[in-house]
Structure formats: structure tokens, C-alpha cells
Amino acid sequence: MATKIFRVDGMTCQHCVKAVSDELAQVPGITDFDVNLDTKLVTVNGDALDDAAIVAAVDEAGYEALVVSE
Numbered sequence: 001m002a003t004k005i006f007r008v009d010g011m012t013c014q015h016c017v018k019a020v021s022d023e024l025a026q027v028p029g030i031t032d033f034d035v036n037l038d039t040k041l042v043t044v045n046g047d048a049l050d051d052a053a054i055v056a057a058v059d060e061a062g063y064e065a066l067v068v069s070e
């Protein structure tokens with residue numbers, strides 16, 4: 001199981017969190033994830049995490065994700 005942390009700027013409310021969460025829920029390889037509105041950090045856990053797919057999913061929600069750590 002791997003963990004990756006992304007910074008997602010621009011999230012201002014729970015609707016933003018839900019939009020990002022709904023997109024992440026569709027990404028294969030993610031076992032679970034956490035979207036933190038206060039820190040703007042998205043923590044993703046899974047066995048076959050694909051950075052590009054995760055960034056694309058966040059982009060689909062209307063935000064930009066930057067890898068913070070892996």
C-alpha cells in the first residue's frame with residue numbers, strides 16, 4: 001500500500017471537497033483517500049496509484065493538484 005499527498009489549491013467549501021472526492025472515487029487503484037479543506041491536502045492510499053490519473057481527476061473537478069510527497 002502506497003500513500004501519496006497532493007496539494008489542491010482553490011477548494012473553499014464542502015462542495016469543492018465533494019467535487020474532488022466524487023472524481024477521486026472513480027480513479028482505479030485508489031483504496032481510500034482524504035480531502036482536507038483546511039490544509040488543502042489530498043491524501044491518497046492505494047496499491048497502484050497513477051499520478052497522472054489522480055491529477056486528471058482533480059482537474060476534472062476544476063482544480064489543480066500538485067504532488068507534495070510520495
Ligand SMILES: [Cu+2]
Binds near residue numbers: 012013
Ligand atoms: Cu466550494
